[in-house]
Amino acid sequence: MSKQLLPDFPPSPLDSYRNLASFDWRKLKLFIEPAEIVEYKNEIVELLKGNPAFHPKKLETLDDVRRDASIKMHEGFYLQEFKYLGMLDNVRKMHAFNEIIVLWDTSFSVKNSINNAMYPIVIRALGTKKHIGMIVKVLQGEHFGCFCLTEIGHGSDTKRMRTRATYDKESKGFIMHTPDFEAAKCWAGLLGQTATHAIVYAQLYTPDGTCHGLHQFVVQIRDIETLQPLPGITVGDMGPKIGLNGIDNGFLLFNNVHVSKDALLNKNVDVTEEGVYVISLKDPSKRFGASLAAISEGRLNITNLCSAYLIQGITIAVRYAAVRKQFGPNDDEEISIFEYQTHQHRLLPYLAGAFTFKFFSSHICLEQYTNYVNTMNGEQRKDAVDYGFEMHGISSACKPVISWFLMEALNEFRQACAGHGYLKAAGIGELRNDADANCTYEGENHVLNQQTSNWLLKFWPQILEGKIIKGPMESIDYLSRGKEILADKFAVDSVEHIVRPEYILRMYKWLVVYLLKSSYEKYERSLKESNDAFWAKNNNQVYYARSLSVAYINHYMLHVFLKRINEAEDPKVRNVLERLFALYGLFTLERSLGHLYKGGFFVGEKPATLIQDAVLKLCEDLKNDAVSLIDCIAPDDFLINSFMGKSDGKVYEHLQNELMGGEGNMSKPNWWKEVLHSKL
Known part of the structure; x- marks a missing residue:
């Protein structure tokens, strides 16, 4: 069954790395997504391939671009029927559909999200029975x-x-x-x-x-x-x-x-x-909390979009790195640029991020889709208020962290692909331009970070009072042990120990609690000095509350990732996922060395050295697995939109076709007479 669903790749320049993989890529692929979802995605791609309206076109003007996107919206309603067919039984298909259309056409994806998710969800969450007809109209394509x-x-x-x-x-x-x-x-x-x-x-x-x-x-x-x-x-x-x-x-x-x-x-x-x-609802906070889950929808969709963008970008960069050869230890041997430590460090932490975000976005979006479907059916969560506040805190933190990480990654990918990466046909430049908006819409990132930290700061007095802290999404439950966590100290002496997932989460828990304590105390000091809550809160962001929000969501994403890893039955699949977990965890934790030393969790040079040694070792260990890891998450070649990133690895053949077949590439310009020294 797996070979029929996931056939062998044809002979390729990528085979030298595919043959070195430490795991069976099909087993990992089917662990990430069950066979029915893989098959469902394949069906959607075939639908896209079969309709000329969905094929890439050369679009000259803004009006052409708008027209194309609008026609896709119109034609896309038969895809919508495909999407919503049976959605009440399988919200995973909703998520799979959205992953596909993000990679196929981002503009259509965003328009689809606004028209068919945000708009009806807000109406259903905040409206009454008399508003249901408006939802039906938009889902039937009569209203936009x-x-x-x-x-x-x-x-x-x-x-x-x-x-x-x-x-x-x-x-x-x-x-x-x-x-x-x-x-x-x-x-x-x-x-x-x-x-x-x-x-x-x-x-x-x-x-x-x-x-x-x-x-x-x-x-x-x-x-x-x-x-x-x-x-x-x-x-x-x-x-x-x-x-x-x-x-x-x-x-x-x-x-x-x-x-x-x-x-x-x-x-x-x-x-x-x-x-x-x-x-x-007489209580304003409950009224506010009940509405927060609905307005979190847009930020969670952006999180899913960023995850898909990162997968697209890392697919291009890794497949190109595996094929591109430069220099070597002697005159007779030229080696792949992926063999160089600097190149591994430039790409592989972002590959680890791609897996972390994919598992996280699947988890959080499925949670939200389930809530959406239940809401559409008239079911109300008993913990709707707590769920709303926690989902708002999560979405206001993950959107900034993932969109910033994405922009950083795409810039690195562009440079890692050197001159060829600067070509429009490489696909990275337009991806980067489109991705930039994620840092701004549905809430400017720094403002969203502050919303999460404001919510988290409310828990520090509860920690001091020894209260039980629990959230429907399990993102804050460990704060109940805040005082115990804060007493912890760094206690490992080897790379083998520091890469263990449980210990990485232990370090992150300490970091979150320390930043929560520090941010709260900084706020209280500023408030006492100025007697102005507005300025006390705003002067508490850099080095404190902003870092708190980032640490909180990184811990939660890793928590979700590890829960999923623990479901893997195949030891080789589990092993490679644990290495990806460790690489993302330590790569991001390294950015908080200042806080870890300042708070006394780290002492001396050994902790920092162990983190850096571990990051480099993980990069080296994952290098031979990288191409097969990409095979597990990469979109279909129809969606790649890059001569560098296709699964056949024929980079130079595709580049030759681009250069030789490009309009105007092989002809003189129509203004050639204007630049001659002598007028003819």
């Missing part, structure tokens, strides 16, 4: 939805957003108004040219002039037959960007537009016909 939170003058500072929705007793509806251009909604994907409806975040005012804060409204903005803006609505496109130009990001202004009372998503709050504001 977008998500309008950010304004021209304010992005992360949601409290100061100024779009208004004032309840009008006479018309029994709301008057939506944008006071000036700085209050215009902006950057919303699909808003620029295609969205017919929008979830708009606006300050809700009752007739007595009271502002009740930011609320969500579902508003029709364009005619569904003509796509013309409705009266009183100004909507436009943000224009060309440095990447992701298939997404029509737009801006939106209202000029005293009347909308129905039903536009308010009223699960937790409502306004009576007489204009009285009513709250169903």
Whole structure:
């Protein structure tokens, strides 16, 4: 069965490394994804191959790019049917579908995520039965939805957003108004040219002039037959960007537009016909917590997208490194650049990161998809508030850490592939441009980090009081032993010991608790000195709270990875995964040496030396496995989009085809007369 599903690769320049692998790549592949998911992905790829609308095209203008993305959205609805078929029974297929379309076309993937995930999820989570029809319309392709939170003058500072929705007793509806251009909604994907409806975040005012804060409204903005803006609505496109130009990001202004009372998503709050504001959840923190899981969806989708990008990039870089030869120990022998220690260190920690993120994103997205499906079925978690806060903390930390790591990796891959990597056909440059947006949208990374650290800081007093700390996602449970963990000291004397997964997690636990204590105490000192909570919190980020958020999520990702490793039955599969775990854990832990020494966990030069020696040894040990590890996670060649990264390893043959077949590559320019010294 496995050979039929996963046939042998044809003879290839990559065979010299494939033959050295310490494990059976098919067993690892089927451990990462069960056979039914591998088969399902293959079916999706075949569907893409079979429809000309989904094939790569040369797109000259911004309008061409937008048109192509929009046609894919239209044609993609038969893929959506494929996606949603049986989704209630197998949320893994939803995740598998999203992994494929991210690699096939990122712009379509993001548009799909906005239209078919974020938009309906927020409506279902915060709306009531009367809003269900809106979800059906968008999933059937009759409506296109977008998500309008950010304004021209304010992005992360949601409290100061100024779009208004004032309840009008006479018309029994709301008057939506944008006071000036700085209050215009902006950057919303699909808003620029295609969205017919929008979830708009606006300050809700009752007739007595009271502002009740930011609320969500579902508003029709364009005619569904003509796509013309409705009266009183100004909507436009943000224009060309440095990447992701298939997404029509737009801006939106209202000029005293009347909308129905039903536009308010009223699960937790409502306004009576007489204009009285009513709250169903009296506790503001519970009301806030219940809504957090829904708005975490976008950040988790970005996490999945970044994981797929990293897999794409590391596939290109590793396969090229295995084929490319430079220099050697003598004049008769030229060796692969992958044999050099510097090249191993440049690539293999990012390969380890790719596996860590893949297991983590699968875990966290499946958790969220399951919650989504249950919510769509009307089921409410008993721990919805705690789940919302913890999922918000996780998503606000993982999105920054993974997107930063990705950008760092793609820059390294581009340089590691040297001159050939600078070609557009190498695929890394456009990947890097598209990936850059992940650091900004769905929350600027530093602001998100601060949201996670603010949540974590609340636990330090509980640690001091000896309270039990427990979360639905198990990301904070070890904090209950915070005082015991903080008393720990470095206690190993060999590379063999320091690479053990349990000890790496032990070091990370100490780091998180130390940073939690240090950040809390720094905040308290600043608060005492300034008596200003705002500045005390903001002056607590560099070296403290920001590092806390990063350490917390790295520990949790490794915790999730190790749980999955422990499910492996094949000892060789387990062994190679443990080495990947150790490499990512120690590579990222090395960046916190200052904290580990400052807090007294490390003393003397030995701990740092052991970490560095272990990283280099792990790189050396994983070098022969790298190509086969890539084979386990690499996308189909149809999705690679690089002459360097295909599974046949024929880098130079593909490059020759690119150079010889490139438009204009073999002809003189049409302006040749203008550059001659003598005019003909």
